[in-house]
Amino acid sequence: MTNPATDPIEERPVLVVDYGAQYAQLIARRVREADVYSEVVPHTYSTEQLLAKNPAAIILSGGPSSVYAEGAPKVDADLFEAGVPVFGICYGFQAMAAAMGGKVAKTGLREYGSTDARAVGGSRSILEGTPDEQNTWMSHGDSVQEAPEGFDVLASTAGAPVAAFANEAKGLYGVQWHPEVKHSAHGQAVLENFLFKGAKLERSWTTGNIVEEQVARIRAQVGNSRVICGLSGGVDSAVAAALVQRAVGDQLTCVFVDHGLLREGEAEQVERDFVAATGVNLYVANEQERFLSALAGVSDPETKRKIIGREFIRAFEEAERAIMSKAEAEGEPIRFLVQGTLYPDVVESGGGEGAANIKSHHNVGGLPEDMKFELVEPLRALFKDEVRAVGAELGLPAEIVGRQPFPGPGLGIRIVGDVTQERLDLLRRADAIARAELTSAGLDDEVWQMPVVLLADVRSVGVQGDGRTYGHPIVLRPVSSEDAMTADWSRLPYDLLARISNRITNEVDGINRVVLDVTSKPPGTIEWE
Known part of the structure; x- marks a missing residue:
C-alpha cells in the first residue's frame, strides 16, 4: 500500500552515497541549489538497491577511511558498468579508482585545507570554465597514484598526482577535493559541470x-x-x-x-x-x-x-x-x-x-x-x-x-535562572532591540541567528544617571552557520555592537551591561541552555 506522505517524490534523484562524510548533506544541498533533486543514502546500499531508486546520477561522498584498510567501505565495480553517471569526491574518488583498477596509496604527504590544484593534459571535462590553477579544499592522507585504464587525468596537486579524472565514454568522473564546500573557489562550477554536461540533467527542482x-x-x-x-x-x-x-x-x-x-x-x-x-x-x-x-x-x-x-x-x-x-x-x-x-x-x-x-x-x-x-x-x-x-x-x-531559528522552549531557556514575567519582559525588549539593529544594518542574511541571553542569576555594578545600579548583564550570541552542526561567532561591526549596547542599557531598565559571546561551536553550543 502506498503512502503519499512518505513515498519517494517523482523526481529521479541524484543519489549521494554517504561514506561517513562530514559534508554528505551539504553535497545534496549543493545539487539542489543547481535545481536538481538529490537524496542521501547510506554506503551499505548495494548496487541493486541504488539502481532500484532509478537514479539520474550518483555521487560518492568523502569519508574518514582509507580504501585499502581492513573493513573500509567499498563500492562494487559493477556500479560503474550500470550506465548511470557517477561522480566521486575525496574518498569516493579513491574508491572509484581502486574499484576500476587504479592505484591508491599513502604518500606520506597529507593535504588538509586550502590546496592549489593545477590542470594537466588536454581534456577539461568537468573542469571546463575553471582556471588552470584553482584553490581547492582538501582533506586526505591517501592519494590516487595512477588513474584506471580509460580515464583522462584532469588535475594534480603537490600531494596527489591524480587529483581529478574523467572517463567521458562511461560517464565516470571524480575529484580529490571537496567541491561542495565554499572554500573550493570553483567547486559549484565543477559540480554543475558533472550534473549538466556529464550526466546531461535538466534544472527541474524549482x-x-x-x-x-x-x-x-x-x-x-x-x-x-x-x-x-x-x-x-x-x-x-x-x-x-x-x-x-x-x-x-x-x-x-x-x-x-x-x-x-x-x-x-x-x-x-x-x-x-x-x-x-x-x-x-x-x-x-x-x-x-x-x-x-x-x-x-x-x-x-x-x-x-x-x-x-x-x-x-x-x-x-x-x-x-x-x-x-x-x-x-x-x-x-x-x-x-x-x-x-x-x-x-x-x-x-x-x-x-x-x-x-x-x-x-x-x-x-x-x-x-x-x-x-x-x-x-x-x-x-x-x-x-x-x-x-x-x-x-x-x-x-x-x-x-526569514525568522531566525528559535528553540522550542523559547525564551524559557534564554533566561539563565528561573523564569518570571519581569525577566521575560526584560529579555523580550533587549532581544527586540538587538534584532532591529541587526536588520537595520542589513546583516540578517549574514547571521544564522543571534540568541540574546539574560543572566538572571548574575548582577553587576553599574553607573546610570549619576547613580549606582546593580543590574543584570545581557549576552549577545551572534553566530554564522549553514546547518547548526558547527558554527562560528559572527564578526559584527563595532559600531553596530555599540548601538545595540547603548540602546539596551538606555532603554531597558534593569540591564546595565551588554557582553559578546565569541565562542565557536564546538566547543560551545549555540544556545546557553
Whole structure:
C-alpha cells in the first residue's frame, strides 16, 4: 500500500552515497541549489538497491577511511558498468579508482585545507570554465597514484598526482577535493559541470514545482478528511501549514499555544499575519499563566525544558479535544496531524526507513506516541533554505519566512535562572532591540541567528544617571552557520555592537551591561541552555 506522505517524490534523484562524510548533506544541498533533486543514502546500499531508486546520477561522498584498510567501505565495480553517471569526491574518488583498477596509496604527504590544484593534459571535462590553477579544499592522507585504464587525468596537486579524472565514454568522473564546500573557489562550477554536461540533467527542482507536487501529494493522502496542525510561530510549522492549507483549505485547523515565551511580536505574527496570508482556521490557546506557574522557582535548564514540553503537550491536547469534539459533532473526525519534519531530520534518524518519529520540542512540542493520527509531512524532502523559498512562494510574510531559528522552549531557556514575567519582559525588549539593529544594518542574511541571553542569576555594578545600579548583564550570541552542526561567532561591526549596547542599557531598565559571546561551536553550543 502506498503512502503519499512518505513515498519517494517523482523526481529521479541524484543519489549521494554517504561514506561517513562530514559534508554528505551539504553535497545534496549543493545539487539542489543547481535545481536538481538529490537524496542521501547510506554506503551499505548495494548496487541493486541504488539502481532500484532509478537514479539520474550518483555521487560518492568523502569519508574518514582509507580504501585499502581492513573493513573500509567499498563500492562494487559493477556500479560503474550500470550506465548511470557517477561522480566521486575525496574518498569516493579513491574508491572509484581502486574499484576500476587504479592505484591508491599513502604518500606520506597529507593535504588538509586550502590546496592549489593545477590542470594537466588536454581534456577539461568537468573542469571546463575553471582556471588552470584553482584553490581547492582538501582533506586526505591517501592519494590516487595512477588513474584506471580509460580515464583522462584532469588535475594534480603537490600531494596527489591524480587529483581529478574523467572517463567521458562511461560517464565516470571524480575529484580529490571537496567541491561542495565554499572554500573550493570553483567547486559549484565543477559540480554543475558533472550534473549538466556529464550526466546531461535538466534544472527541474524549482520552488514552483515543489509546491505543485507537494499540494498534489497532500490531496492524495488526506482526501476529504480533517487535519490538525500545531503552529509554533517558527518557519517549519508555518510553511507546512501553508502547504496543507493550499492543498485542502478549510479541512485544516491550526492550533497556536501561546505560552508567553516567544519574542516580541511573534505571537501577533501568527495570529494576524499568518492568518491574513493563508486564510487558515486558527484556534488560539492563551496559556501564559499556565507556563509561568509551572516554571516558578525552576532554574535548572533541563527541568525547564521538560516542564515546557509537558505543559505544551497538555495544552495542545486540550485544544485538540475541543476541536475534535466540534468536528465529531459535525460528523468529520480529525484523522491527520501535520508535522514539520525536514530532510536533515529524516537522514539523521536513519534515512527515513520505516515509521516517522516525532521529535521532542519539534513544532508542537513533542506529541505523545499514542495519539491516533496519521502524519502529514510536506517538508520531509526539503532542507531549511528550501523551506524558506517555499514559504515565500506561498506568499508568507518575510517576517515569518526569514525568522531566525528559535528553540522550542523559547525564551524559557534564554533566561539563565528561573523564569518570571519581569525577566521575560526584560529579555523580550533587549532581544527586540538587538534584532532591529541587526536588520537595520542589513546583516540578517549574514547571521544564522543571534540568541540574546539574560543572566538572571548574575548582577553587576553599574553607573546610570549619576547613580549606582546593580543590574543584570545581557549576552549577545551572534553566530554564522549553514546547518547548526558547527558554527562560528559572527564578526559584527563595532559600531553596530555599540548601538545595540547603548540602546539596551538606555532603554531597558534593569540591564546595565551588554557582553559578546565569541565562542565557536564546538566547543560551545549555540544556545546557553
